[in-house]
Amino acid sequence: MSKIYAIRNDGFGYQSLDLTLLDIARYAPEDIDPDAVMDFSRTNSRLAEWWQTPDTRFVCNEGVNDKGIPDISAWIGASLVLSPKAHRYLSDTLKSYGELLPVTVGNDTFFIFNCTQLGEEDLSMSEYETQGEIPIQLLNLAFRNSAQTLPVFKSRYESCLTVFCNERFMHAVEDFNLTGVVFDENLVPQY
Template identity: 35%
Template sequence: MAFYSIERDGYDFLFLDLTPRDVLRQAPRDKDLEFDDVMKFSQSSRPMKDWWPELETTLRANEDIDSPRMPDISAWAPGALVLYPRGYRLLGEWLSQYGELLPVTVMNNPETHWIFNCRAKKDVDPDRSSMDCGEDLPVINFVEGVDDPEIFKTDFDNCSFLYCGEKFKELVEEYELRGITFTSLQRLV
């Protein structure tokens, strides 16, 4: 089975002007949240839906881009994606089986945007994987199973990246969703 890392596509797309630190500032004080519950949410894989604050933000472009493009989906903080309205309509329900969808209001936009907090994880074969590959991409070989998630993260890299199988990649390509790219993972035999 082929696996891919999911990355933000290009410099010229708009992006959600929101960071985990912004979420921390708005988080309710009565939920006994620790700093790491928000700042390292990807590593903990804890649910956030029960305390998620009402967030309002904007979309931004990189300063030197005159005509930024609107994405349908983009990478956000480690282990998360942003689903813009079209991406949410096409993938929201399907993605919800692998994590949770957290609403975000974008100023001057009547439609809700959604952060997908991936909670699915997959194990790596440590004998056939290496994070120390010099200037090359890491070599990651996942342990394959019958009930593998189609989008996931791994403790091997401290849940710093999102990965997927063929099905998720095919859905993004079939729906012609813009904003992310896929890099095939190197494999050690």
């Protein structure tokens, strides 16, 4: 049986994409619901139809040793930022599971991968801590076997905050020596 992993940033040493949802929202047509932009991952909104390639940069995180620009990094919601190298190696796999949205950084084109594929959760093994009927904190998250066939996906149960992947995708990232992310067997982040 194949494992499922949460794709997380490899600490704070790598630089971060200096692009916010407000930067993106200014390009959205007036007839687009603002929630479809500001909460694009949770609402599973597609952005490619109106996307305009923004110019941006990477910035260092204060107080840490700068490791440079990563090949892959987790971005807002269930999305990833891909360097030109990561895009070259992974785009054929990723394009069927979301959108690849270009951003210009200096003379290079990076891509935001907006994951639109949902994995099917195993609700008998997934659990929230609740207060009354209000979910407070995710305690456990598990997926049905069907999720193991997906290279990347996200979870509505987890509010679409993380890109998850199967072992094959993890091995591809490792085999191509792509930097910036780690693969966490604990699907619920530990704070």
